[in-house]
Amino acid sequence: MSAEIDPITLAVLAGRMEQIADEMDATLFRAAFNPIIAEAHDASHGLYHAVSGDTLVQGKSGLPIFVGVMSFAVKAVIDKAAENGDLQDGDIYIFNDAHLGGTHLSDMRLVRPYYHEGKLFCYLASVGHWHDVGGAVPGNYNPAATDAFQEAFVLPPVRLARAGTIQTDIIDILMRNTRLPQSAQGDLNGQLGALDLGVKRMDELLGEYGADTVRAALDALQDRAETLMRAELSDLPDGRWEATDYLDNDGITDTPLAIKVALEIKGDTMTLDFDGTAPRCAGPVNIALPTAVATAYVAIKHIFPSLPANAGVMRPIDVKIPEGSLLSAPFPAPVGGYTETILRMIDVIFTAAAGAAPDRVVANAYGTINALSISGKRDNGQPWVMFSFYGGGHGGSFESDGLNHGNAPISTATIPPMEILEAAYPVMFKQWALRPDSAGAGMHRGGVGATYEIEVLEGNGAKAFLFGERGRYAPHGVVGGGDAALNVFSYEQDDGWHHPPMASKMVGISLKQGQSVRLDTPGGGGYGAPSDRAPEAVARDVAAGFLSPEKATKDYGPSWQEERT
């Protein structure tokens, strides 16, 4: 703990520094070329500790999963710079190696030391999901990858800039390793712009308040976050709660993979022990250790939404990731499908936490991003790739039913409008609808999932790739709530509709003009016993068509029929 800081200056500085990170986010969102950053906000910025790399301040508008994972990226650069031994003002490191920095290879990380009066003060970092970074499949979601090299080009931490001079050699290497150099160049420029802005704003802030005061504030904010977390944990009863859930398969071998957690609260501390989780697998549902630790943070922040976004929060929490498990797979294990695995980690943490904090936890959300790509060639030979993620229902909570058709808990991404997709690609959506009977029953039911049916209009046909989950294990309810419906993917062939042998994962599905694919996504799990749901709420869902009369009676009993109007 460094110099004392008065509580009022602290409150003022907390807001100022958050604003700097937010402004860095906004700078990249505006400048980025690729819609994954520009529209889906799959990016993040923040300030990180000069020695430990711990997250000090992070922007509010970036992707939630990055809040925890960025400190690993900064730490990787700190280690690399120590090895190189010549860190200086104006250096910028760049890399995408997911085993060092977490998440997947699509995420390009830029880390820049920030110097004040010749001394290292902190690090600034920017991460953004690039549209394409080489590998076997455009867009880098390769459900059949068995190592990182099949997923993407792997870049370890290297100096993109030395003492303020951009190393154009590095840019040349990057641009030669992407199918979309124009998009990559636009995103890179945006990330560099965000870092420049961060430096400028930090200069202003330190000029105004002095380095000692700002440093004291940063320390105090970490301590305060820790105090807050401890206070929240103290309010919960001591105990140990376990939960296990499964991934359908790894895309290579069709065997379920267990994700298990034991959540223990003792006084003002918490342990999350993932012992019992399946071992490292062949396919891309492995994740690297940094991703696993960061995911624990995402789950905790959803349970305690008012906690600040800094590393102090994690001090009272011990996350135990077993060695050899798919949650700590070493290089070069494939990790491209990390989203599915971390969604399942969040699900088991919620399910376990429901025992400790039933009024704070929401039931499981739909639990899969359903990365679907449909691609082909137009008559003029021009290739096209439509790549998007699809939504589902959120879990019910103590206060309300779950949200119908929401985005994944690890993301804040919105879905592109159907009309934008139809204008850009030769497809037509026959259905863009809510899916009846997809929500888990409960006092507060889960949100309803969705049905998307997409027809190929192009005479040359198309090929479809899907990376999804929850095809065999449904999202769970909590506190007595019921499970949601399974994820169902269907595709049309000459002899009718088919489902993939691996449930929700498949490569290279050939579609002719006029044939369609359909996604029926899960809803969210229910909250509380279905018998506690008001019969008029059940009748309302039946009238709206969210619930069939048969399922209504099966889940809730016959009393809703008296409320029919």
Next chain:
Amino acid sequence: MSSRMIGVDVGGTFTDIFVLDETSGMAQVAKVPTTRPDQSGGFLSGIGARVDDLSTVSVVVHGTTAGTNALLERKGAKIGVITTQGLRDVLEMRRRDRPRTWGLRGDFTPVVDRAHRLEVPERTLADGTIRTPVDLDAVRTAARQLIKADCLAVAVLFANAYANDENEAKAVAAVREIWPNAHVSSSSEILPEIREFERFSTTALNAYLQPEVSGYLSRLETALKDGGFAGEFMIVQSNGGVMDVDTAARLPVRTALSGPAAGVIAAGYIAQAAGFPDVITGDMGGTSFDVSLIAKGQSMLSPQTSIDFGMVVRSPMIEITTIGAGGGSIAWVDKGGLLNIGPESAGSTPGPVAYGQGNTRPTVTDANVVLGRIDPENPIGGKLERLDVEAAKAAILEHVGKPLGLDALAAAEAILRVANSRMAGALRLVSIERGFDPKRFAFMPFGGGGALHSGAMLADVGLARAIVPRYPGVTSAMGCVIADMRQDFVQTINAMLDGINTDALGAHMQRHVSDGLAMLDAAQTTFEARETAFTLDMAYLGQTHTVSVSVPVTVSDGIVTPPSEAQIGEAFDTAYRATYGRLLNNGTRRVINLRSAITGKRPRFDLATLAPVGGSVEAAYKGTRQVYFGGAWHETALYDRLALPVGAIIPGPAILEQPDTTVLIEPDLVGRVDAFGNTLIERADP
């Protein structure tokens, strides 16, 4: 000849009236309580307070919150939707967002019941090809079903109708034949722009408001006419322009930010007249602080807003940034020991602790009361007899002082400092973050509480000065009288610039101009000038965010000469370079939307007519009060603000009081009354 113009702004608490006599140039203001649920009572009694004979009035312009309130309180009409097969849930599915990033809680119910969203066979593709002609029998059956279900308005929402409106137009014609009232609209009539959720949402919310708002406006119009009014009745739109009452009844969704937009228009006008064309306005209410930036006299427009989660209105609006820091915002210390302001608010009921209406948690206003900045004996608004200083002090000590180890006064100052820093953050957001240097800008507070915080805005953001308008409480009503008449149009083009069909583009421009000018012609108002402006939303192929490109177009005698491909390309390059600093080599340029604005410039009035006549500093002096600044009590001079003469110089610390506003001049600042009666607050040392 009648020659009076009246602006009426109906707010949550008060209805404000601004009367301008065009012949004499004299202005009068009035403030009466807003009546609920029917606001027309307050509207008419407010006008009646200043004008006996409505036949002497040429124009009444209304800034209304009727639409906003109906949206926020979900009090619109029962409506139905007829839509493309497979798409009835678009309104409910939104863009797959969620209410809050963290927590995953909360749900959403759209304004149209799922049972009243009916699908019919029809389909247009993205290139405008009709794949399935509309089944008009199915449309009629659906319409009859909705009529039977007592729906009062209906919206026809078809896929890709922006690209070809044929199916929609046929369907809407069929519905109009059998629908019992005029409340029938289609998405291509309301917003012919790509993005189905935004277009459907805007059209559905418009339908949701139509019965309510058109009824309200027609009640007002009838009452005005019954009172002898024979002039023109107009409504302020969210874009800061006015429209005639028939247009407003047809397009009520365009009134979503009517009142606040009028305030910003007036603020820009006052500031420009005072010699400061760059200004940031700050409207401090009970629960929020609304900020808007005006550069070189021009307000910023944003293309859309969310009235609430999932309730998107896409039509140009004056950009207003809102943060949850108002007078009623509650101050609290979290478990980590950090002082927070809001987002919880005590609003105006029960209001701050000092109101004595049941709230026991301290608010920003309570801090102002405890520090002597607000006169406890004469609370503004006139509803309360006096304010309870001791209760406010006790609450601050209990909830903020004790947890932070501060006495009540230090805790009250801490509350103000944190609240001010949040407000300053909002000012920084709209200026620094958008590339505007705040030193060039003046701060203009309006609403009841903003003028207590202007010193802090100068200090925290580095603004040069604050301008407090002479009547900050009636700014929106004044804006009604000042605003130009304006219509905005949009059309999605969705074409590469290379080989663009400029004739087709010109035809859209011509239609916009013809419709817009016809609307100006129909108005009984006189215009000093008519202006047309055209912008194209453009981007490089593959880029999502568009740049707004102003294109050169000549309009002579109402006939449009469209720009050439080369002219558009040049305009794009200029705009793109200004936004991103560089162009993209070999990038393919695309035109996404055409936006046209047709404006009739209304005559200006001389703000100097509002200036004080005579008066003296001595006569305005009301004595002193102890006010707490920077850790000590200061003997602070009090003045009757409206009695101060032009040119008066008031060194801080001082407080200028008027019926609905308190102006605080902190130590080290000096106030000056300018030729228009505004108070300029600047740093005392040059």
